[in-house]
Each structure stands twice: as C-alpha cells, then as structure tokens.
Amino acid sequence: MNVLNDERQPTDTCLLCNQRPATQRNSHIIPKFFAKGIFEGTNPRHGTRLSIQGDEQSVQDIVKENYLFCPVCEKGISVLETYCIRGLDKFNDIQYFNSYKTFKRGEFEYFECKILDIKIFNLFIYSIVWRASISNDYAFIPFKLIESDEEQLRVMLQTFLEPTQTALCNKLSDLKELPNHKHVMIRPKKKLRPPHAGLSAVSSSDKSIHQLYLVDYLILYLIEPIKLIYALKEIDNNNLKNPVRVGLGDPEIWKGVNLDFINNFRGSGIY
Numbered sequence: 001m002n003v004l005n006d007e008r009q010p011t012d013t014c015l016l017c018n019q020r021p022a023t024q025r026n027s028h029i030i031p032k033f034f035a036k037g038i039f040e041g042t043n044p045r046h047g048t049r050l051s052i053q054g055d056e057q058s059v060q061d062i063v064k065e066n067y068l069f070c071p072v073c074e075k076g077i078s079v080l081e082t083y084c085i086r087g088l089d090k091f092n093d094i095q096y097f098n099s100y101k102t103f104k105r106g107e108f109e110y111f112e113c114k115i116l117d118i119k120i121f122n123l124f125i126y127s128i129v130w131r132a133s134i135s136n137d138y139a140f141i142p143f144k145l146i147e148s149d150e151e152q153l154r155v156m157l158q159t160f161l162e163p164t165q166t167a168l169c170n171k172l173s174d175l176k177e178l179p180n181h182k183h184v185m186i187r188p189k190k191k192l193r194p195p196h197a198g199l200s201a202v203s204s205s206d207k208s209i210h211q212l213y214l215v216d217y218l219i220l221y222l223i224e225p226i227k228l229i230y231a232l233k234e235i236d237n238n239n240l241k242n243p244v245r246v247g248l249g250d251p252e253i254w255k256g257v258n259l260d261f262i263n264n265f266r267g268s269g270i271y
Contacts, residue, residue, distance in 0.1 A: 008067040015134055017158055020070035027068050029131045033085045034214035035062045037195040063137045076161030077127050079168055084124040087116035109248040110235045116244040119172045125183050126153045129221050132201050143201035143210055149223055152179050182222040184235045186247035188254040191216050
C-alpha cells in the first residue's frame with residue numbers, strides 16, 4: 001500500500017512518547033474493527049481503494065504505517081482499542097441486552113453503553129483522531145488538526161496510556177479534565193450488508209469539523225464546541241460524567257448519505 005511515511009526509520013523517535021525508538025511496524029491508523037465490514041462477503045477478501053487521481057486499487061487491508069510508534073506506545077493504544085471495541089460490538093449481541101439502554105428523542109435515537117468507561121472511551125477517540133492527523137498516508141491528508149490541538153491530544157495519550165487494562169484503570173483517577181472539544185459517534189440501527197459505505201477521512205474547509213467515515217460508524221470531531229448542532233449535543237461524549245452514548249441512524253438514510261458521499265468523493269478511501 002502506498003504510504004508516505006516509508007521514509008521513517010526504526011531509529012526515529014516514537015511520535016507518541018517522543019522518547020523511545022519507533023521500531024513498531026504495521027501500525028493501523030484506524031482500528032481494524034471499523035473496516036471489517038468492507039471485506040465481508042468478498043471472495044477473495046478485498047476492498048477497493050480510490051486514489052486522489054481516481055484510480056482504483058484492490059486491497060486486502062486498511063492503511064498501515066511503519067516506524068510511527070515504539071512497541072510500548074503501540075501496546076497502550078491496543079489496550080484502549082480492545083476494551084472499547086468489545087463494548088461497541090456487544091450492542092449486537094442479545095446476551096448483553098441489559099448492558100445497553102436505548103432512548104428516543106423525536107426522530108432521533110441513541111443508546112447508552114453501561115459497560116464502557118467514559119474516560120477510556122474518550123482516550124480511545126483521541127487515539128483515533130490523533131493518528132489520523134499525524135498520518136502521512138494520502139488517505140488522511142484532508143484530516144489535519146492544527147499543531148496545538150494535535151499536541152494536546154498527544155500529551156493526553158502519553159500521560160494515560162498503559163500496557164495493561166488494570167494499569168490503565170488504576171491511572172484514571174488522575175484524569176480530571178478533557179480537551180475543550182466535542183465528538184459524537186453515530187451508527188445505523190442495523191448494520192447493512194453489503195455495507196454501502198466506505199472508510200475515509202475529511203475535514204471542513206475551516207478545519208474545525210473533522211469527520212471519519214468508518215463503514216458502520218461515523219465520528220464527528222469538533223475543535224470548536226459551538227459548532228456542534230443542537231440535535232447532537234445529547235450524544236457528545238467529550239465529558240467525564242455521562243455514560244458513553246452512540247447515535248442510531250435510520251438504515252436507509254444512512255445508506256443514502258454514504259452512497260452520496262462515495263459518489264461525490266474527490267479524495268481517497270476504501271470502499
């Protein structure tokens with residue numbers, strides 16, 4: 001896969017801790033969990049990647065980059081992912097029905113995830129947004145935080161990432177303040193197969209609203225809190241008190257929005 005960070009070497013410094021050598025290879029920018037829907041039902045397993053020039057390429061994995069992180073920081077990111085992905089994925093499992101509570105506000109629905117810690121979930125979202133911003137792969141060129149916001153997320157992650165879930169949980173009592181941002185996560189009520197969606201990243205023209213299209217999930221990340229529309233304020237997860245909340249979209253509307261996005265997309269992504 002064409003990755004611009006190939007010029008980095010294992011002797012370079014880890015971009016997260018800024019201390020240890022970045023010897024880790026094949027680091028995913030987006031957790032594999034979010035992209036697996038792209039490959040379901042394909043034989044052989046594959047997706048289609050669209051370049052900036054509009055050329056199509058068959059791929060069997062999502063973006064990975066070498067020598068961004070040290071193994072210690074990679075492990076800390078993995079701890080966040082394992083914990084949060086299990087919580088998100090269990091929403092579809094009837095065995096865990098009582099772990100989720102669904103609310104309806106007019107035409108808008110969302111669920112609360114009682115088994116996810118809001119602090120860990122915020123670190124998880126920061127880790128994805130930060131990686132998308134520091135990536136040099138062309139798929140993430142449109143997704144770029146300003147340097148001060150990027151550094152704020154890096155310091156937050158460096159401070160709290162731990163190599164085990166137990167160590168992470170023990171440290172959470174020290175987490176008392178979050179960046180003054182907003183972020184929401186939305187998914188369809190029922191996952192669509194085929195997904196009728198893609199994996200890509202875009203930002204608004206003023207760089208204050210960032211969007212990650214993650215097949216079955218959409219993450220909106222807002223640097224300026226005032227720009228979060230009223231209808232979504234109830235599912236803003238950038239807090240330390242509410243349960244993790246995930247918006248639920250009508251499947252047909254979800255499919256239409258994603259298909260329009262793919263048809264009009266002029267960057268790069270995997271579909």
